Structure formats: structure tokens, C-alpha cells
Amino acid sequence: MTTIDKKTRRQTALLRQLEQARYLSLEDVARHFDVTTQTARRDVLELEHLGKVRRLHGGVTLAQPIDPTVLRARRVENAEAKTRIGEAVASGIANGSALFIDTGTTCEAVAHALLRHEGLRIVTYSLRVATLLAEGTNFTVAVPGGFVRPVDAGVFRAETPEFISRFKFDHAVISVSGIDSAGDIGDDDHAEVAAVQAAMRQAERIILAVDASKFGRRALVKLAHLSDVDEIIADSPPAAPFDRLLAEAGTVLTVAD
Incomplete structure (x- = not known):
């Protein structure tokens, strides 16, 4: 051979x-x-x-750990709930704020709701979010260089966390694959976790935007604990034991109406 x-x-x-x-x-x-x-x-x-x-x-x-069919399903799954979550997140963000915005369909809904704002400064590794926010706005939008993941247009390379860590944020808006019964929040992609952790370290306020289906779902890679998040914005309140876990963690829960 x-x-x-x-x-x-x-x-x-x-x-x-x-x-x-x-x-x-x-x-x-x-x-x-x-x-x-x-x-x-x-x-x-x-x-x-x-x-x-x-x-x-x-x-x-x-380079592409997410099954394309899964992501396509996510785009239509709970679409109305994600719209409400996006509006609720946007309502708590002032004009001129500095933001980190995660990738994923829920964060795309957040980006769409932010279009009525003025003067936002945004860092994201999602080309979908960046493209949406850069068109017809006066926002400053920064993205890292690297390879574009075809399935969701996430941009990654080894230096992505270091790029994100150069910035300071008023808010980091994140989303995750699951929140388990131990109160750990996580994702299924090691690279995404490293990028989001870099943003969380640089943020004054961390907002977790998730639909209720994520509660009770275990993800592959631990990102953080509920106590590391300032506010969760969801479409409906979670069942036990998450009401207790949120109270113990001191995390604010906002239900998007």
C-alpha cells in the first residue's frame, strides 16, 4: 500500500x-x-x-456536525413561539447597545426583531444574522473570518473564540440545544460552545433565548449552568424541576406573550 x-x-x-x-x-x-x-x-x-x-x-x-434535515425542521418548528421570544428579547435592549448574538433559528428571530432599533453594535458568527442586520440599518456588524458551515451559515475557525474575546458587550444573546435536570445548559457542537463561552465572559448581561422544548433535553457539550445566565426568555414556563432550579440559580424567567 x-x-x-x-x-x-x-x-x-x-x-x-x-x-x-x-x-x-x-x-x-x-x-x-x-x-x-x-x-x-x-x-x-x-x-x-x-x-x-x-x-x-x-x-x-x-465542519458540519448538524444534520441539515434537523436544521430545516427547526426553521419551521415553533416558528410563532420563536417570533414572540425574539420580540421579548428585543424589547429589553436599548438603542446603541453592544451585543453578541449566537447562531440558530431562535437568534435569527431575535435579529429580525432588532431591525427597528438604532445604532446597535453587534458581533456574531452567524452569517444569516449578520446579513439580516446589515441590510437597511445603521448597525455596526462584525463577524470572524473562517469556514462557513453550509447548513446554518455559521463561521468558524480555531481563532473564533479569541476574535470574540476582543469585544465587550452590554448583552450576550445565546441559545442552546438543551437544559438538563441538573441545571446545565449545553449544545451539541464543541466549536459553538467555545465561541459562546468567550462571549459570555465579555458580557454585562447574558440572555438565554429558548423555546420550552429545550427544557429537559440533554446536550452533548456543557456550555454553562443556569446560575451563569441573568435572564431566560422562553415562550412558556417550564415544568418541574426547572421552576426550582431557576429559583436556586437566581435566574430571571420571562415568558414571551
Whole structure:
């Protein structure tokens, strides 16, 4: 077998591993395939160039971990509820504010509701959010460079968290895949979690915008705890045990009417 064949088989196997693990460090890759760290890094760089993976914090994750059919369903699922959530978030944001806005369909609804505002300064890694906010407004909109994830137009590269950490925000508007019964909030994408955590560290106020279906759903990667969030804006109040968890965490719950 030629060296090229070995490399191709190794890279194919690496993609299969990432489908299961979602994230691997370079040391994990080198150890699993019995190669040097330098060889592991070259494999990752080649796969990143092909748009199949992206580097993140000394490791690698899939470039497109979200199933496209799932995201298409999210765009129509609870659409009316997400519109109400977006309006409720926007009502608490003053003109001229500095914002971080997460990616996802709920945050796209928030962006749409913000179009009536003036002079907002916004950082986002969602091209959908950025495009919506940049058209017909006087907003300042900043996005990181990197690879665009086709399924939801999220922009990522290894330096995305560092880019976000250069800014200071009045509000960080985030959304998540789930909030479990331990009060942990999380997402299914390691890269998104790293980017959002960078924004949360730079924000005066953190707003979690979620529809009620996210309560009781466990996500793959922990982002934070309910106590790290200042306000949750949802379409309906959650059932037990989340009423108790919110009270213990001191997190304000706003139900979007």
C-alpha cells in the first residue's frame, strides 16, 4: 500500500471517529492512529482545507456536525413561539447597545426583531444574522473570518473564540440545544460552545433565548449552568424541576406573550 493510500484511509477513519466523538485533540488523533503529532496536524490541515473539519483549541471537530434535515425542521418548528421570544428579547435592549448574538433559528428571530432599533453594535458568527442586520440599518456588524458551515451559515475557525474575546458587550444573546435536570445548559457542537463561552465572559448581561422544548433535553457539550445566565426568555414556563432550579440559580424567567 502506498503512503498516499495509507493517508487517505487514515483521514477517512478520522472522519468516522469524529462522527462519534465530535471532538478529538491532536494527541488523541496521534495516539489512535499511531502517528506523530506532526502527522496528525498535517492530516487535520488537509481535511480542513477540504472543508470537512475545523481546528479548535489544539484539536479538531467536524465542519458540519448538524444534520441539515434537523436544521430545516427547526426553521419551521415553533416558528410563532420563536417570533414572540425574539420580540421579548428585543424589547429589553436599548438603542446603541453592544451585543453578541449566537447562531440558530431562535437568534435569527431575535435579529429580525432588532431591525427597528438604532445604532446597535453587534458581533456574531452567524452569517444569516449578520446579513439580516446589515441590510437597511445603521448597525455596526462584525463577524470572524473562517469556514462557513453550509447548513446554518455559521463561521468558524480555531481563532473564533479569541476574535470574540476582543469585544465587550452590554448583552450576550445565546441559545442552546438543551437544559438538563441538573441545571446545565449545553449544545451539541464543541466549536459553538467555545465561541459562546468567550462571549459570555465579555458580557454585562447574558440572555438565554429558548423555546420550552429545550427544557429537559440533554446536550452533548456543557456550555454553562443556569446560575451563569441573568435572564431566560422562553415562550412558556417550564415544568418541574426547572421552576426550582431557576429559583436556586437566581435566574430571571420571562415568558414571551
